[in-house]
Amino acid sequence: MGKRDKKTGKGRLDKYYHLAKEQGYRARSAFKLIQINKKYNFLEKSRVLIDLCAAPGGWLQVAKKYMPTQSLIIGVDLVPIKPIPGIITLQDDITTDKCRANLRAELKHWKADVILHDGAPNVGVAWIQDAYSQCELTLMALKLSVGFLTQGGIFVTKVFRSADYNNLLWVFNQLFKSVEATKPASSRTVSAEIFVICRDFIAPKKIDPKLLDPRAVFKELNAGPSLSAMEFIDSEDPIKLLGDVNQITFDNEEAIKLCQHKCTNEDIKASCEDIKVLGKREFKDLLKWRKKIREWQDVEPEDEDKAIQEELDRLVQEAKAKTKKLRRKANEKRQKSVVRMQLNMVTPAEIGIESNQTGELMFDLKEVDGTEANKLRKGKGEVVLDEKELDNDDIVIGEGEDENAEDVEDVDSETAALEAEFDALDESGSDNFDELEADIDDLYEEYKERRAERDAKYAALKRRAEKMEGLSEDDAADGMEIDSISKDNDAETSDSDVSDEQEKMVEQDQEQSESGDAKNNTLKRKAEEMDESSDDTEDDDIEIVPKADESEEEMWDANASDEDEEKMKKAQTYGLTTAEAITLAQQLVNRQKTTASLIDDGFNRYAFNDRADLPSWFLDDETKHNKPNLPVTKEAIQVLRERMKALNARPIKKIAEAKARKKMRAVKKLAKLQKKTEAVAEGKDMTEREKAEVIAKMVNKAAKTKKRQVKVVVARGPNRGNKGRPKGVKGRYKMVDARMKKEVRALKRAEKHGKKSKKQKR
Numbered sequence: 001m002g003k004r005d006k007k008t009g010k011g012r013l014d015k016y017y018h019l020a021k022e023q024g025y026r027a028r029s030a031f032k033l034i035q036i037n038k039k040y041n042f043l044e045k046s047r048v049l050i051d052l053c054a055a056p057g058g059w060l061q062v063a064k065k066y067m068p069t070q071s072l073i074i075g076v077d078l079v080p081i082k083p084i085p086g087i088i089t090l091q092d093d094i095t096t097d098k099c100r101a102n103l104r105a106e107l108k109h110w111k112a113d114v115i116l117h118d119g120a121p122n123v124g125v126a127w128i129q130d131a132y133s134q135c136e137l138t139l140m141a142l143k144l145s146v147g148f149l150t151q152g153g154i155f156v157t158k159v160f161r162s163a164d165y166n167n168l169l170w171v172f173n174q175l176f177k178s179v180e181a182t183k184p185a186s187s188r189t190v191s192a193e194i195f196v197i198c199r200d201f202i203a204p205k206k207i208d209p210k211l212l213d214p215r216a217v218f219k220e221l222n223a224g225p226s227l228s229a230m231e232f233i234d235s236e237d238p239i240k241l242l243g244d245v246n247q248i249t250f251d252n253e254e255a256i257k258l259c260q261h262k263c264t265n266e267d268i269k270a271s272c273e274d275i276k277v278l279g280k281r282e283f284k285d286l287l288k289w290r291k292k293i294r295e296w297q298d299v300e301p302e303d304e305d306k307a308i309q310e311e312l313d314r315l316v317q318e319a320k321a322k323t324k325k326l327r328r329k330a331n332e333k334r335q336k337s338v339v340r341m342q343l344n345m346v347t348p349a350e351i352g353i354e355s356n357q358t359g360e361l362m363f364d365l366k367e368v369d370g371t372e373a374n375k376l377r378k379g380k381g382e383v384v385l386d387e388k389e390l391d392n393d394d395i396v397i398g399e400g401e402d403e404n405a406e407d408v409e410d411v412d413s414e415t416a417a418l419e420a421e422f423d424a425l426d427e428s429g430s431d432n433f434d435e436l437e438a439d440i441d442d443l444y445e446e447y448k449e450r451r452a453e454r455d456a457k458y459a460a461l462k463r464r465a466e467k468m469e470g471l472s473e474d475d476a477a478d479g480m481e482i483d484s485i486s487k488d489n490d491a492e493t494s495d496s497d498v499s500d501e502q503e504k505m506v507e508q509d510q511e512q513s514e515s516g517d518a519k520n521n522t523l524k525r526k527a528e529e530m531d532e533s534s535d536d537t538e539d540d541d542i543e544i545v546p547k548a549d550e551s552e553e554e555m556w557d558a559n560a561s562d563e564d565e566e567k568m569k570k571a572q573t574y575g576l577t578t579a580e581a582i583t584l585a586q587q588l589v590n591r592q593k594t595t596a597s598l599i600d601d602g603f604n605r606y607a608f609n610d611r612a613d614l615p616s617w618f619l620d621d622e623t624k625h626n627k628p629n630l631p632v633t634k635e636a637i638q639v640l641r642e643r644m645k646a647l648n649a650r651p652i653k654k655i656a657e658a659k660a661r662k663k664m665r666a667v668k669k670l671a672k673l674q675k676k677t678e679a680v681a682e683g684k685d686m687t688e689r690e691k692a693e694v695i696a697k698m699v700n701k702a703a704k705t706k707k708r709q710v711k712v713v714v715a716r717g718p719n720r721g722n723k724g725r726p727k728g729v730k731g732r733y734k735m736v737d738a739r740m741k742k743e744v745r746a747l748k749r750a751e752k753h754g755k756k757s758k759k760q761k762r
């Protein structure tokens with residue numbers, strides 16, 4: 001696992017890469033296991049786990065996190081695995097008996113509930129071509145696993161879609177009750193890898209050795225029929241040849257010369273090594289390589305090729321006209337969407353974690369061999385792939401399904417298909433490159449005009465798109481990939497239709513922006529994707545994640561805008577409630593800060609946290625503790641204190657209610673008195689003086705407050721030792737001791753006596 005270029009191929013930094021870094025996983029592949037486990041929920045229930053081919057240890061970290069504490073976890077790999085506390089690591093080749101013995105020694109009498117296998121044979125750059133070795137390694141992993149897996153256990157393995165894939169599935173089905181293939185969202189769309197989840201291990205007492213023997217399981221062990229590179233170059237019908245052979249060899253002098261040509265790069269050599277599992281891009285590359293070599297050898301172009309060239313020119317013109325029309329329509333739709341967004345009728349879509357992309361990614365030569373082959377011209381001619389083919393894989397944007405945005409999407413996908421046609425033509429060296437470039441420039445101008453019309457909210461969304469674009473030039477392809485996954489997920493979630501539309505707009509703009517910024521970017525991107533694909537089909541998770549780097553950018557959460565709105569409403573209703581907010585407000589009022597600088601400050605390292613795929617407890621924790629330290633002034637604290645004091649000064653609810661009741665009683669009493677006094681005043685039986693006296697008496701009486709009588713209850717009989725209200729007593733009461741009552745009486749008596757005796761003395 002050497003050091004990789006982070007900007008190309010598998011080293012591309014995508015959101016899972018950043019997330020892995022953030023969460024301390026050693027490899028982005030950790031998310032594959034997280035997502036698989038989310039779907040099948042097996043880690044939480046398992047106590048013993050073996051991870052075959054575990055380096056650098058991303059899956060082990062996930063297993064440790066999700067499995068119950070004290071679980072037995074063992075990781076094996078050819079290369080040493082940096083120790084993880086609580087996990088046993090072995091350095092072994094999983095195909096050897098030594099590995100089996102070492103595992104036995106560690107497990108003793110235990111059996112594994114889960115065996116994971118994410119192995120990829122280390123064969124350098126020729127990953128896709130080594131699909132056979134991958135399948136063989138998987139079979140070896142299974143062979144090892146059957147000896148350690150408990151009945152009902154689970155075997156999770158990575159498999160590359162290839163000619164041997166179905167044979168492998170057949171074997172799995174013989175040993176497990178349930179076999180399912182899945183492709184987690186974090187597995188790159190362009191990668192041929194998928195994961196097979198084999199559940200309910202039957203644990204047969206005897207297993208036919210043929211079932212686990214690669215020679216018996218896979219159709220072809222040998223390289224199969226081969227073809228000399230010179231034959232391929234000179235052939236009139238290269239497509240047929242590619243369909244017939246498994247290998248192109250460089251075994252004679254002329255072929256060796258070809259091998260040294262600068263066009264014959266490692267990818268081409270790798271493709272030649274195993275023709276039967278070529279991806280679409282490898283296939284195209286191989287034909288392009290053939291064309292270049294033929295040019296180099298100065299082979300005269302066939303007449304047929306000239307005719308094709310003319311036909312292509314005509315097609316390009318037609319396609320251009322059509323694209324213009326479609327673009328206009330798409331623009332109208334986009335405008336409508338912008339208006340809808342401005343009216344808050346749409347919300348930003350979230351990036352999902354589950355992918356529904358399980359579509360075929362491998363390119364079957366046999367399919368091409370027949371009718372398809374006619375579309376690929378021989379000799380020096382161009383490679384013409386039809387629209388459908390290109391749509392399938394190359395055009396990532398426009399793949400999404402969104403019912404609400406159906407029209408827009410239709411137009412867009414058509415546009416994308418046409419652009420794909422352009423790409424195909426240009427990639428193959430067409431002279432229409434300049435025209436296309438001009439076209440793309442037009443698109444970019446239109447885009448800039450529209451962008452200026454947009455409101456702040458849209459601008460924020462745009463910024464997010466640009467952020468993704470800005471990660472690096474090559475990351476643009478990654479961003480698109482992520483978007484396509486997100487779109488697929490959105491299609492699954494029916495209630496996010498409107499959001500899809502918005503997402504799509506951002507994607508479209510991103511696409512256009514890219515095309516404007518880097519002129520012939522669409523073409524470049526295709527080329528990059530093609531380049532990358534060969535790398536991607538290898539196991540893309542062996543990116544070792546370096547330690548977190550503060551300068552790394554994070555994702556911006558579009559939902560945050562909703563939170564802001566809520567906060568704004570709250571502030572308008574209750575005022576500013578935090579010292580930080582008051583400080584900022586004061587700084588704004590005192591012109592110590594400008595709005596622009598405030599917005600600038602808002603884009604700190606906390607502003608782009610990608611919340612997707614994070615557990616809720618973690619998010620809760622983050623919201624509580626992971627906050628930027630904003631400045632707080634003494635004055636702000638003082639303001640808050642005053643506010644709290646004012647709050648404290650207010651009586652508590654019960655007292656306030658009692659006071660209100662008292663007031664109400666007084667008002668009622670007054671009204672009653674008023675009525676009575678009026679009746680007296682209006683009476684004719686009394687003189688004015690008498691009336692005044694009566695009224696004065698009434699007022700005095702009303703002014704007298706009745707003294708509340710306190711009932712004295714002697715604590716005897718049933719009341720003795722009774723702590724609560726004595727039975728049958730209403731209103732205020734006082735519990736007294738029986739003796740106390742006697743004593744009081746005695747005192748009174750004594751007093752009386754005292755007075756009497758004094759009188760007698762006199």
Ligand SMILES: C[S@@+](CC[C@H](N)C(=O)[O-])C[C@H]1O[C@@H](n2cnc3c(N)ncnc32)[C@H](O)[C@@H]1O
Binds near residue numbers: 029078539
């Ligand atoms: C994709 S990496 C595994 C990544 C791992 N799942 C993780 O999350 O960190 C594939 C690993 O397979 C290992 N490998 C390939 N062939 C092997 C073999 N025969 N025995 C043991 N390990 C092997 C390689 O050394 C490599 O580390």
